[in-house]
Amino acid sequence: MRIGVLSDIHGNLPALEACRDELTSLGVDITVCLGDLVQYGPYPAEVMDFVIEHDMQCIQGDCDRAVSRGGGDPGDEFENVYWKELAAESMKWTVERLDKEKMRFLRKLPADRRYLVGRREILCVHGLPGNVRGGAREEYSNEVYEFMLRRNGCDVLLLGHTHRLFLRSLDSGMIVNPGSVGGGTLPRESTVSVLEADEENGVVSVAWHRVPYDFEAYAEKYRKAGLPEIFLRCMELGRDPRGPWLGGDIARRQSWPNIFRS
Numbered sequence: 001m002r003i004g005v006l007s008d009i010h011g012n013l014p015a016l017e018a019c020r021d022e023l024t025s026l027g028v029d030i031t032v033c034l035g036d037l038v039q040y041g042p043y044p045a046e047v048m049d050f051v052i053e054h055d056m057q058c059i060q061g062d063c064d065r066a067v068s069r070g071g072g073d074p075g076d077e078f079e080n081v082y083w084k085e086l087a088a089e090s091m092k093w094t095v096e097r098l099d100k101e102k103m104r105f106l107r108k109l110p111a112d113r114r115y116l117v118g119r120r121e122i123l124c125v126h127g128l129p130g131n132v133r134g135g136a137r138e139e140y141s142n143e144v145y146e147f148m149l150r151r152n153g154c155d156v157l158l159l160g161h162t163h164r165l166f167l168r169s170l171d172s173g174m175i176v177n178p179g180s181v182g183g184g185t186l187p188r189e190s191t192v193s194v195l196e197a198d199e200e201n202g203v204v205s206v207a208w209h210r211v212p213y214d215f216e217a218y219a220e221k222y223r224k225a226g227l228p229e230i231f232l233r234c235m236e237l238g239r240d241p242r243g244p245w246l247g248g249d250i251a252r253r254q255s256w257p258n259i260f261r262s
């Protein structure tokens with residue numbers, strides 16, 4: 001069984017379309033979305049229509065939850081407090097563009113999903129199990145992740161939220177973050193993962209794929225919507241809107257070989 005894994009779309013329809021094309025060409029059986037369908041991008045309603053139409057199996061992210069409540073603080077931490085105000089502006093814009101039915105859809109999204117493939121239990125969450133605002137960090141020890149798998153009765157834990165590619169391979173299983181579709185993981189590109197689970201022998205493997213998308217189309221729509229310009233620059237330069245604008249953190253996030261260090 002081949003599972004397409006994507007996360008953190010953040011209202012970016014051109015990127016989502018490109019990711020879906022990529023996953024289709026890779027022959028996935030199902031696609032799971034680890035939350036944050038909306039916020040920041042100018043296509044919140046269109047993204048929701050797209051995931052429903054293409055039967056993507058979604059869970060609720062912290063931004064989805066905040067939007068479904070009509071706004072407020074999703075709980076993200078910003079390096080730049082001024083940007084937090086701009087993010088609130090962006091959320092207000094998003095809330096105003098969703099009808100009652102779409103708000104209900106966001107509100108009803110499950111906090112997690114489970115799949116049993118052969119003998120392998122796969123758990124999908126947004127941040128960390130039981131904590132939508134949490135995030136898998138490289139500095140956490142193997143013991144922490146071993147405990148997390150054991151505590152939640154799963155072999156594979158798929159999570160998003162940080163917008164960073166992440167892999168921790170353990171004796172008892174693995175933790176995977178596919179990066180993001182529209183969270184500024186890479187400049188003008190999305191990242192997705194494909195999880196391959198052999199139902200016979202229980203072997204699970206994972207691969208990441210970089211997916212360029214039509215950034216100009218996104219930028220045009222974004223500017224017409226009048227959303228804060230700085231978040232468009234984040235998408236152009238491959239920077240998480242919450243993260244530091246300058247500094248080594250960005251280099252680490254974009255350094256592919258580092259994700260294989262544990």
Ligand SMILES: [Fe+2]
Nearest residue numbers: 008036161183
């Ligand atoms: Fe996100």
